[in-house]
Amino acid sequence: MTHPTYEDDTVKAANDVSAAIVAAVAAGNSTFTDEGHLESMHIEALDAIEPLDTAAIETIVAGNPSLKRSAEDDEDDMEDSVKLRKLQEEVNNNTNAAAQASGILSSSTLSSHTSAHTSTNNSTHSSPHASSSPLETHVPTPPATDGSPMDVSPTPGSDTNGVTTSTSTTTPASASVSSTISDKKKASQEVVPEVVAAAAGTTTISESSYERIMADVERIRELAKIDPTQLASYSTNPNNQAAIEQLTSSALANVLAQAPALAPSLQTANAQLEQQHQQEDEQQQKAIQGILASMPTPAENAAAAAQDSSSSQDDDAPGKRSSNRDATNDERRQRRLLRNRVAAKECRKKKKAFVKELQDTCAFLKEENAKLYKEIEELNAKLTLGAMRADENVRLIKEVEELNAKLTMGAMVAPTNHVSEEEVTVKADDAPSSPVEATESEEQPEPTPQSETEVPVTTTEEASDAAKPVVASA
DNA sequence: CAAGCGGGCCGTCACTGCAA
DNA sequence: TTGCAGTGACGGCCCGCTTG
Numbered sequence: 001m002t003h004p005t006y007e008d009d010t011v012k013a014a015n016d017v018s019a020a021i022v023a024a025v026a027a028g029n030s031t032f033t034d035e036g037h038l039e040s041m042h043i044e045a046l047d048a049i050e051p052l053d054t055a056a057i058e059t060i061v062a063g064n065p066s067l068k069r070s071a072e073d074d075e076d077d078m079e080d081s082v083k084l085r086k087l088q089e090e091v092n093n094n095t096n097a098a099a100q101a102s103g104i105l106s107s108s109t110l111s112s113h114t115s116a117h118t119s120t121n122n123s124t125h126s127s128p129h130a131s132s133s134p135l136e137t138h139v140p141t142p143p144a145t146d147g148s149p150m151d152v153s154p155t156p157g158s159d160t161n162g163v164t165t166s167t168s169t170t171t172p173a174s175a176s177v178s179s180t181i182s183d184k185k186k187a188s189q190e191v192v193p194e195v196v197a198a199a200a201g202t203t204t205i206s207e208s209s210y211e212r213i214m215a216d217v218e219r220i221r222e223l224a225k226i227d228p229t230q231l232a233s234y235s236t237n238p239n240n241q242a243a244i245e246q247l248t249s250s251a252l253a254n255v256l257a258q259a260p261a262l263a264p265s266l267q268t269a270n271a272q273l274e275q276q277h278q279q280e281d282e283q284q285q286k287a288i289q290g291i292l293a294s295m296p297t298p299a300e301n302a303a304a305a306a307q308d309s310s311s312s313q314d315d316d317a318p319g320k321r322s323s324n325r326d327a328t329n330d331e332r333r334q335r336r337l338l339r340n341r342v343a344a345k346e347c348r349k350k351k352k353a354f355v356k357e358l359q360d361t362c363a364f365l366k367e368e369n370a371k372l373y374k375e376i377e378e379l380n381a382k383l384t385l386g387a388m389r390a391d392e393n394v395r396l397i398k399e400v401e402e403l404n405a406k407l408t409m410g411a412m413v414a415p416t417n418h419v420s421e422e423e424v425t426v427k428a429d430d431a432p433s434s435p436v437e438a439t440e441s442e443e444q445p446e447p448t449p450q451s452e453t454e455v456p457v458t459t460t461e462e463a464s465d466a467a468k469p470v471v472a473s474a
Numbered sequence: 475c476a477a478g479c480g481g482g483c484c485g486t487c488a489c490t491g492c493a494a
Numbered sequence: 495t496t497g498c499a500g501t502g503a504c505g506g507c508c509c510g511c512t513t514g
Contacts, residue, residue, distance in 0.1 A: 339498080341485060347501055348483080479512080487504080494497085 336498090337486070340487085343499060344485070344501080351501085477513085480510090482509085484507085485505090489502085490500085492499085
């Protein structure tokens with residue numbers, strides 16, 4: 001797992017220490033309970049296992065339960081596995097973002113800060129198998145963990161559960177660490193508090209994640225009681241780099257997932273960068289003004305004026321109209337050209353900004369247009385559906401009218417064929433007196449689309465009943 | 475690998491509008 | 495009227511890409 005934004009030396013320094021820890025574990029010194037172990041370790045043992053490959057390291061680490069990551073955050077748990085993949089995706093994203101930021105900052109004086117940040121990440125995110133150096137076991141300050149056992153905020157020279165967190169100040173052998181690594185460590189330690197502060201002040205790390213991280217840190221510290229010289233000796237073997245990177249990837253993903261903590265620092269860096277650019281522009285303007293001011297010296301002006309048989313007066317400040325009168329034609333031309341160069345630059349700059357703004361506006365309008373088109377399509381679809389329903393209603397109404405007409409026709413025919421004269425007489429007595437009432441009573445059972453299906457199955461008697469008033473009125 | 479081509483950047487010229 | 499800022503136009507140079 002290589003992070004392109006990390007400075008190679010810094011990564012190497014961090015990986016060197018981590019690799020040495022892994023090597024020491026592989027050599028059998030997996031339980032370090034006190035400082036005595038440190039002194040009792042043999043460098044020869046480390047030298048013997050330097051050619052250790054990735055598979056061997058994983059086998060050894062897997063065989064030691066105390067070194068193995070807990071099941072809750074290992075691949076044994078499918079859920080965590082999925083989470084891990086997500087975290088790794090976030091890591092990639094954050095790495096890209098950091099790469100961009102680093103690329104931006106690399107051109108400025110802030111590059112050292114950026115690289116220090118990233119290197120700090122690399123050192124802090126190590127897994128127990130490839131733990132970071134005890135020289136820089138700086139852990140993000142836990143969010144309000146009063147008296148919590150997880151509160152392992154690093155204090156140089158302080159011990160937590162008897163584990164020395166900073167061998168650079170407590171272990172005499174640390175002096176033998178290579179100067180290159182020491183320089184990198186110093187650079188990292190200078191910036192670590194900023195990151196820690198940013199992490200503690202601006203981000204909210206979930207408790208589970210924090211516990212996982214702290215568990216890693218604890219394991220790291222247990223493994224970290226190794227002579228730095230041994231670490232350095234192991235780290236010199238390039239064959240171990242791949243194994244180190246592979247082993248650090250898991251814990252790295254855990255902590256890098258909290259990378260938003262770096263956002264405030266990156267924003268600050270960007271703001272500083274913009275401020276620096278403004279200062280550079282101002283300096284450039286001042287330089288140009290200085291050139292303009294220095295070009296027509298009074299002596300030269302006097303000489304030129306004498307040649308031109310014109311009066312020689314004291315030169316005024318640049319920009320004043322009287323100054324150019326005293327300058328020679330060539331001087332005036334040079335000054336004009338210089339001003340025009342600057343003006344042309346400004347104009348092009350302005351033009352580019354304008355074009356960019358236009359492009360942004362165009363992109364925005366395109367997006368907005370697409371949204372509106374989609375909305376129009378939706379509304380048209382709704383309209384079409386409504387029109388279909390209206391047509392259906394019209395069709396149903398017509399059908400009802402036709403059925404009513406049929407009923408009417410059937411009723412007109414029915415009395416002559418099927419109804420006896422007596423019934424007609426009786427019914428005629430109950431019939432409404434006026435035709436208006438007859439029509440109203442007929443229309444009373446207004447057929448609805450739901451009742452429309454019942455109309456065709458109306459019996460002849462019902463039909464005749466419905467038609468009786470009509471017959472009576474007729 | 476050299477030639478051609480296109481794009482970007484820069485310097486310069488010419489012109490316009492504004493202000494002293 | 496004069497100086498100056500702003501800007502379009504033009505040409506030169508450089509760089510990257512494509513092509514034969």
